[in-house]
Amino acid sequence: MSDAKLKKDLIDGTLYDPQKRPRFNEIASFMRAPVAESLDGVDIGLIGVPFDGGTSFKPGARLGPRGIRQQSCLMRTRNHSSGIAPFEICNIFDLGDVYLEKMYNIEDAHRCIEHYYREICARNIMPLTVGGDHSITYPIFKSLAKDGPIGMVHIDAHTDTWDSLYGSKFFHGAPFRRAVEDGLLDPRRTIQIGIRGSEHSGTPNYSLECGMRVIFIDEFDELGVDGVLQEVRRVVGDGKTYVSFDVDGLDPAFAPGTGTPESGGISMREALRLIKGLRGLNLIGGDVVEVAPDLDPSGMTALNAATLMFEMLCVLADARANR
């Protein structure tokens, strides 16, 4: 990875190019990107947040960064459809994983994440994060939205705007309620796509109440991807916008390796077209969360997550380069 010089001088006699190596070779970084040795000059940082202490059913998303690093070696460097070649237009590095000094208490862990992203934002690095469970997006927002509430394109089976569960206001079903309450997320510039599944009787839907645009799977069926993208553009406009993709937004056939799967979700073809369609928005970062690799030994969930991550990297890099 980072040993270009070593390989050049001593072993190969040629410049080390991971893309020319067999894909099953070498130490696995995100999309075979170089591992950063310094934060200087980094445009986009690929960051793992291996925390799943906010899970409500099956845990395991702490191993998401590892699993996605493995599968993402299948990514190449240019998007065949949009033509974007992110590594050519931005300096992109794997920044490793956030260090969670305190892991056993969710609020402590969130503080570690917030602290880390404060450094990232201070250096003007655009973050593309791999979870971990969805609770991590809240501390990321605490650092990212320091100049006022941001907009969001949110693909998920769940709204993640519940209140508290099992004694905590901080868990993977509540990050966006906390974010609205804290003035980090602008609900009127937030669109949630693919929501479905049974509900708790008697629970009002906070997303609708606070003004988010919610596209349940039924409406998704009616609108189609193009119709959904029109709504996306109408809702988020040209303000700063974050993209958050919970892999349980996909149907379990495409993402069995996740902790709270919901039947009847969107397909990978739809998902890729959705993300591709975000090109031109004022994007400031994104994440792919809730991949629990041990729940899917086939590796398909992590492969799909890595592909979503690459598609997201393309539109993020395009946004960053055209800033």
Added chain:
Amino acid sequence: MSDAKLKKDLIDGTLYDPQKRPRFNEIASFMRAPVAESLDGVDIGLIGVPFDGGTSFKPGARLGPRGIRQQSCLMRTRNHSSGIAPFEICNIFDLGDVYLEKMYNIEDAHRCIEHYYREICARNIMPLTVGGDHSITYPIFKSLAKDGPIGMVHIDAHTDTWDSLYGSKFFHGAPFRRAVEDGLLDPRRTIQIGIRGSEHSGTPNYSLECGMRVIFIDEFDELGVDGVLQEVRRVVGDGKTYVSFDVDGLDPAFAPGTGTPESGGISMREALRLIKGLRGLNLIGGDVVEVAPDLDPSGMTALNAATLMFEMLCVLADARANR
């Protein structure tokens, strides 16, 4: 489950509500429904029939009730799309499994099932059954259709109207032929949806011959879910109607855990819309069959079956409450 009082008095000091517990908690009943302590006052009974002695290829559906009980803890209590909250409008209990005193001879086993459902019908309980293989629907019909032939919405890869196989007229490919022959099922009020796969050369199609409406997968593609639902309403009308969902009606990508999978089936999104569209029919019961959990360690097949079961419960409860 049934220990509400125990928990209230001695341990928690609060009323026990399984929906408030973590979903990985406690003994698994169907959708965390209470386990019946009496049949009095039961409107809808959730019943397991752990029998797979009628299987023609891979067995294992005897473990279907177990597997679906496990995965069904992911169900909550209200349908986000239709707004139906079945547990609020009906008394719904897990009645446990049919006891198969004689298991090694398919005709003996069928007699046990028939006997059990006679008690259920005598108490006016609407049954929602989890198989087991599809042969079990025939003895259920023997008790359920005691007042004359019923109609059926049947989703499956196979017509299950073959004649005999390997020396028996009673196996999972023949229940609906037996039911027509016995005057339990009205073929003109029967619609079969999603039929596909290769056939035995030279075998006439009994379903077509006896007047059933068969929507092969090719026609399904043309009609779309809405068109199929129009046909459903036209065929079954307002007479008594049963719903039978064989999970091999789904494409193997959504239901790998079944004994006779057929490539090229319907997706979960289509399946959920199909069942949702049955609201308003004169429904008298239903089943989800052919889940073999050990053939799908990911649990996806059982999760999808549990979700289909919940969707079916919603339209059944609506029918029952509006009877």
Added chain:
Amino acid sequence: MSDAKLKKDLIDGTLYDPQKRPRFNEIASFMRAPVAESLDGVDIGLIGVPFDGGTSFKPGARLGPRGIRQQSCLMRTRNHSSGIAPFEICNIFDLGDVYLEKMYNIEDAHRCIEHYYREICARNIMPLTVGGDHSITYPIFKSLAKDGPIGMVHIDAHTDTWDSLYGSKFFHGAPFRRAVEDGLLDPRRTIQIGIRGSEHSGTPNYSLECGMRVIFIDEFDELGVDGVLQEVRRVVGDGKTYVSFDVDGLDPAFAPGTGTPESGGISMREALRLIKGLRGLNLIGGDVVEVAPDLDPSGMTALNAATLMFEMLCVLADARANR
């Protein structure tokens, strides 16, 4: 389960006996034991503690109680070797799972566990617990050792007497250090069996320092099971003794489904002989912990854990009946 009367009166006309039912039938309780409807008259309680918030590597042990309930249907009622028939000499019930009102902070969760076991101990019920991760044994001890420090037979790959990790003194590597510090566990009456694996350089071994008898796997090889049992009797004597079995004490070939496996452990044959050999000790409770069923789709780990649990139940019931 608890519906004996229901089944007797309305369906079968005969007394319901789960042991006479096919083992794949009905709702899964621990070893098909009846689910308690009251704590009155319970001699031994089978209790699930679905908590894995103290895990340091792969989580998933929160699903241990579920998984072991499933596999434990393979247990029958009498030990073929010792002849002990626990259900005949004690009243044994499945008490369900401890309700963790607060799950996202390990110290809150531990308080819930401690509170629950206080009730159990107050009723003089001997607990046989299924974890969850090993951190749960500490709050159990807080209720169980209220009359002074107890002894312990501890089978494990790890000593679990580390100090703190990732910002917490409460995690699955530290319960027995906390227990010694709090005067709940008598280190001189504690024996740890099967310890192995690489260590952190420079870390002193607290177990040895505080006077526990540690049988590393090398010495286990030399002594053999009989020699180890001699040491067990010498160390714990006739004082109150708890048995704690972490399934990672087994070699990964026998227990792949656990979060921190260590190569080169004991076999199931050795493990069963070890537990069988505890007959006659002054046993007051026990646990089997660290089963993460999703890490082992074959079900073997949970089956082995259920078998260890049955073997433990036999010696516990013998102790209880002969108290």
Added chain:
Amino acid sequence: MSDAKLKKDLIDGTLYDPQKRPRFNEIASFMRAPVAESLDGVDIGLIGVPFDGGTSFKPGARLGPRGIRQQSCLMRTRNHSSGIAPFEICNIFDLGDVYLEKMYNIEDAHRCIEHYYREICARNIMPLTVGGDHSITYPIFKSLAKDGPIGMVHIDAHTDTWDSLYGSKFFHGAPFRRAVEDGLLDPRRTIQIGIRGSEHSGTPNYSLECGMRVIFIDEFDELGVDGVLQEVRRVVGDGKTYVSFDVDGLDPAFAPGTGTPESGGISMREALRLIKGLRGLNLIGGDVVEVAPDLDPSGMTALNAATLMFEMLCVLADARANR
């Protein structure tokens, strides 16, 4: 299989018909076809080529013929949709596997394959091949296209017209470039369907350059299956045409068991309609390649491949019978 006489005379007293046997019975041949004892009178040969020495990522396709033989017992004898009954209109046999005398050098292995197919073509047998990796199609073409370049319908995630990799011009990403260069394949009569995934920056697309019609997945979405089939007919016309289906053309949800999966592919329903739509073309052979059964323990990939193979057999048999 071939032991019809044995079974008739000595055991059953009745003619042996594999289709009447349980599908889990007997030695597995492709679709329970008889195993050839002579090449005389064979119209269509089902042939395995167990070679994966041309793989660039995960190997295992050498076990494809074995895996597909197992799963293909689920095929019956008549296509329910087209009505084609291939075994009634052609003499179809399982010819076993190509013997690769030299396996460790890809060029030697290719020579063995070429030699084998020379014999097949000399006997006017239409080959339906099961790979193996996609590199095998090149030596097949060397024998099959001996009278001039042929056309091709190619379904795949990748164009397989790269140049060389890891020191060889012969690997599974290059067969069709080699075939064009050698005058075996007519690029203007070649259509590639389902192409997608990220690319290497700076690599020109040889397929487009040499005049092939490439339908990327985006255009596939727009055209739909019927639109694609129109293009197929326009491009290949009525000249000799080969069909090559790489299972990674399917979305990984339908084919997890392959060495270089690409997210966002076509579904089995689309794939089956595509092949069905080839009826009437001047077809001379086909293959299904890149099934690596050990990467998909569920067997779904091999089942889907077997179903694609049956669908292909129907259109090939129709072409052969109507020649």
Added chain:
Amino acid sequence: MSDAKLKKDLIDGTLYDPQKRPRFNEIASFMRAPVAESLDGVDIGLIGVPFDGGTSFKPGARLGPRGIRQQSCLMRTRNHSSGIAPFEICNIFDLGDVYLEKMYNIEDAHRCIEHYYREICARNIMPLTVGGDHSITYPIFKSLAKDGPIGMVHIDAHTDTWDSLYGSKFFHGAPFRRAVEDGLLDPRRTIQIGIRGSEHSGTPNYSLECGMRVIFIDEFDELGVDGVLQEVRRVVGDGKTYVSFDVDGLDPAFAPGTGTPESGGISMREALRLIKGLRGLNLIGGDVVEVAPDLDPSGMTALNAATLMFEMLCVLADARANR
């Protein structure tokens, strides 16, 4: 397989020798043995009995012959330890599977098996059978022991001498009680090895009552393999003796793919030494049963079963050749 001539004449120009082919090649027969085209001249027949209708817990053993045929390609032709080369001293063929004309009623199925083995015995072919569940050994004995009761070396976790279960006297837990009752099996010349697991309270042990020698796993531990073999020789003497190996006699670590696993069993090293030690007995046949391949996607259970089968073939061939 049987196509030696085909391959010689038309394709390879050389004699076909499956042992020289790659092991992943060709259609899978037992140990790559030739498939019989006639029963004339067969000394030992390798026979599949794909029936699991006598199973009491998880089914799937009907797929045992298929699974073992696949894995047995790893066998070569000479026993490295004993030097026996069975294919050189006997004519050994794969005879395919018993055809179960009637499969859905266990007694009908057993009649098919009995009928088949009557033909085998009439031709003086020594049978080496692959199950299927253990109930199949009873109908085999009905044909094999036609000249008086035989002896047996039986390796298993269970005695299989229960009486009736779930309404039938014919299931996989009762074959040897039925065999003793019918005068087919001499209990005083029967030794059962590896018996373990919990029992039903109050059930007397029929094996002990009727005079069989039962070596429970505890005694196995004490005697060691050599001591057990002494007992074997003492018990069976020089009369006709059958060997029956139920793979659940192995510890689940070595055979996870079986329907009623019991923890704490014998290892493969012990098992192989046990069978090797039977050389010199008057052996007349044997079986390996209860392999359910779908319960073990790793293939290890079938591989171990194939290896046990090869070891058994060696001692059977030695007995046959020295008759």
Added chain:
Amino acid sequence: MSDAKLKKDLIDGTLYDPQKRPRFNEIASFMRAPVAESLDGVDIGLIGVPFDGGTSFKPGARLGPRGIRQQSCLMRTRNHSSGIAPFEICNIFDLGDVYLEKMYNIEDAHRCIEHYYREICARNIMPLTVGGDHSITYPIFKSLAKDGPIGMVHIDAHTDTWDSLYGSKFFHGAPFRRAVEDGLLDPRRTIQIGIRGSEHSGTPNYSLECGMRVIFIDEFDELGVDGVLQEVRRVVGDGKTYVSFDVDGLDPAFAPGTGTPESGGISMREALRLIKGLRGLNLIGGDVVEVAPDLDPSGMTALNAATLMFEMLCVLADARANR
């Protein structure tokens, strides 16, 4: 990994110590060792050789280095039994993977390996290699034994001294025959341990013929680990000695993820004691080969291989430090 400075300066403000991080964190290197940035000062190099082009049955060992890097994060830094802390007594780095410029021809690939190790040896770095299939040891020897034939402790199911297969003298069953023929390996100072499995009839055993000491599994049973170690010391003496561990030397219960498993092998406890017992020999390098992670989704094979690798590292480091 290599970003200690980055993390220290910019993010954490503390020195980066991978051992203090959660084990599921960060990019996976062998045993969390630092990734080399230069070969200067390296004492022991941990090297991956991702080549499986010499496999004779199931491929997949090319992914061994990846899989073992993942699982080896479970290693800590000191051997609890011997007390050796390898990272304290030697400079140990992960050197990445050998770059196989030419991968599709086994002889070309071997030349790349030989070239790489020539550089390693020239710098006096002791190599600890992770395969890859066993064919890779031959080119390693070509560089390592440049000063005369070396001795070897070889643990394996197979002798790997066959001649040629499928047209090549270079495959994973022949490396040590080639090495003896080339004067790289001294057969009289070579001991092979754990050999077993069926053989090809009529093949003489080259190992025995050329004077190697072969301990078949039967003799292993008799001698026990201590007896075997005595033989090891007698055979290899104090000359330069290499250790080669093929994971198929382990029983498949401990190593299901390998391409040519053989039933009845050694256990992990025995294996660890064997390697531990090599302390004090004149060791010059070692390897662990034939791990195919995709054949074992549980990860156990790679975990056991990583543990064997750590045990080997301890004795190698001890030898290196005491040179």
